[in-house]
Amino acid sequence: MFSYWEKDLFMPNYDFIVVGSGFAGLWLAYFLKKKKPGAQIAILERGTLPQGASTKNAGFSCFGSPSELLANVDKIGWQTTLDLTENRFQGIQIIKTFFGNTIDYNPCGASELFFDEEKFEAAHSKMEELNQNIAENVKSYYHFYLDKNIIQNSGFAGFKYAISNNQEASIHPGKLFYSLYKTLISMDVKIFFGTKVTGYNTEGEKVIVKTENLGDFTTSHLSLNTNAFTGDLLPEYKIKPGRGQVLITKPIEGLTFDRTFHFDQGFYYFKNVGNRVLLGGGRNKDLQGESTLDFAVTENIINHLKDILKDNILPGKTFEIEDTWSGIMAFNESKTPISQILKPNLSANVCMNGMGVALAPTLSKKLAEELTSNG
Ligand SMILES: Cc1cc2nc3c(=O)[nH]c(=O)nc-3n(C[C@H](O)[C@H](O)[C@H](O)COP(=O)(O)OP(=O)(O)OC[C@H]3O[C@@H](n4cnc5c(N)ncnc54)[C@H](O)[C@@H]3O)c2cc1C
16 A cells, blocks of 8 residues: 555656666666656566566677677578677667776677687688678678687687687676666666566556556556566567576686687677686577576586586686576577567567677667657
């Protein structure tokens, strides 16, 4: 039951209600408020913190490794792949411009590593075509090159080849969340944590948004930014969850690398975090089992990651694991996000298909522009 004061302050008729406080929802609320400073905006988040991928990820501000981009080209064609790359690139510029000083932004560059001659050749033989297409179609400069020294200089074993770029970077995703959160509070966006949306009705003059614990909210426009958890709210879209498991070691003396690394079409990723190694991925070991909304870590994936640490990333070094966790991503067959107005009073900004750190600011900015284009 709300008091008069609580109702007066927290339960007005909102202009926009955003469901989900991951990067998509936070950036959307930010750009909506920028466009319409007088608008009443609320974010409803079921977790006490974001409870999806945004504060669970590896903190790579990445656009896609060559083998990952080329696999996308095979599936969705050059134009869609390049459009996504451009959107990711622009997203990173937004992050850097707004919060470059507060999120441990490190323009360290990235390398894709290869164990296997055949897979390397498949990527290397198309590297120049990829560079040329990026140069011609992606507004920002982004260039891959064969890197002959990085494997030896980093002390890795087993990896034979590397393709690098100097444009990707590393961030602290928790600090990015917190920077956005503080900014939104200062802009008078109301954020309700621990508030799960259970349904909504868009038929009337106002949208009625039903919550598990705070009753009904009303709004002129409801935007779902619920990524992998969109199924119950928009069942007609076929969005598949993909769990990502991550481990981080305790600090290790003598780590010589400071880049972000990917291998196996982006299924594995690692980087140096304060002389610890963060390593995540391995979903491809059990694609069916990892297609789940359950935030668990499993012995088979974590042991597999530990083996990679021991054999390939830290050969001959002793290490201890400090922490493990998981987050949930969202995928669909078309590998493209759904960021669109579905009805005048309902929109979706979901299904980031991985790499949403970079994608979310651009998609949210465009959606906010569309939603406010009529004054
Ligand atoms: C392990 C891992 C590593 C990753 N590494 C990277 C990386 O290095 N670089 C990169 O670019 N991307 C990475 N990603 C992907 C990236 O984190 C995501 O694409 C991005 O964070 C998605 O943001 P989002 O806001 O769309 O979704 P989310 O962050 O999942 O946010 C959705 C929010 O909606 C809330 N919600 C859902 N349903 C409801 C409801 N009914 N009511 C109220 N709230 C609800 C959830 O609790 C959640 O907080 C990684 C992901 C994982 C899991």
